[in-house]
Amino acid sequence: MATDVGQHQMWTAQYYPVKYPRQFLTSGSLGTMGFGLPAAIGAALMHPGKRVICVSGDGSILMNIQELATLAELGLDVTVIVLDNGALGMVRQQQELIFAENYSACIFQGPPDLLKVAAGFGIVSVDTAEPGWEKIAFGEKGPRFVRHRIPMEENVYPYVPAGKANVEALRG
Numbered sequence: 001m002a003t004d005v006g007q008h009q010m011w012t013a014q015y016y017p018v019k020y021p022r023q024f025l026t027s028g029s030l031g032t033m034g035f036g037l038p039a040a041i042g043a044a045l046m047h048p049g050k051r052v053i054c055v056s057g058d059g060s061i062l063m064n065i066q067e068l069a070t071l072a073e074l075g076l077d078v079t080v081i082v083l084d085n086g087a088l089g090m091v092r093q094q095q096e097l098i099f100a101e102n103y104s105a106c107i108f109q110g111p112p113d114l115l116k117v118a119a120g121f122g123i124v125s126v127d128t129a130e131p132g133w134e135k136i137a138f139g140e141k142g143p144r145f146v147r148h149r150i151p152m153e154e155n156v157y158p159y160v161p162a163g164k165a166n167v168e169a170l171r172g
C-alpha cells in the first residue's frame with residue numbers, strides 16, 4: 001500500500017489494516033506529493049505476483065503523472081486509486097477550518113479527466129460509479145487506474161492544526 005500526500009493519505013493511514021513492517025509506503029512529516037506512484041512501482045518490482053495499491057488524490061497524482069508511462073511499459077500489478085474531490089483537499093480543509101473559509105488556489109477550476117489521461121497512457125481505467133468496477137480494478141494482471149469521486153466538503157479527522165500538539169487535534 002502506497003499513498004500520496006493529503007486527506008486520502010490520512011484516511012488510508014486511519015483505515016487500512018497494516019499487518020507487517022514496510023507494508024505502508026507513505027511520505028510523512030514534510031510529506032511530498034508525487035511520492036505514491038513511483039513508490040508503488042518500486043514495491044511492485046520488488047514483489048512480483050502481489051498487487052500493489054497506490055491511493056492518491058487528484059492533486060498529488062498530477063505531480064508524477066508521467067510515471068503512468070513507466071507503469072504501462074513495465075505492465076506491473078499496480079492499482080492506482082484516486083480519491084477525486086476536485087480540490088487540493090488538505091489545503092481546502094485547512095483554509096476552511098483555520099482561515100475562516102477564505103479559499104485560495106485549492107479548488108480546481110478546469111480539472112483534467114483523469115480516466116482519459118490514464119487511458120491515454122494505455123492503462124485500463126474505471127470509475128467506481130460503474131457497476132462491477134472492483135473486478136476491473138483488482139481482478140486481473142497488469143496496471144489499473146480507478147477514479148472514486150468524493151464530496152469536496154469531506155474533511156479528515158482527527159486533524160492537528162499546524163504548530164499544535166497531537167492532544168490539540170480537532171475532532172470534527
Ligand SMILES: Cc1ncc(C[n+]2csc(CCOP(=O)(O)OP(=O)(O)O)c2C)c(N)n1
Nearest residue numbers: 006007008031033057058059060088089090
Ligand atoms: C510537492 C508538494 N507540494 C505541496 C504540498 C503541500 N500539500 C500537502 S497536501 C496538499 C494537497 C493534496 O491534494 P490532493 O493530492 O488532491 O489530496 P487530498 O488532500 O484532496 O486527498 C498540498 C498542496 C506537498 N505536501 N508536496
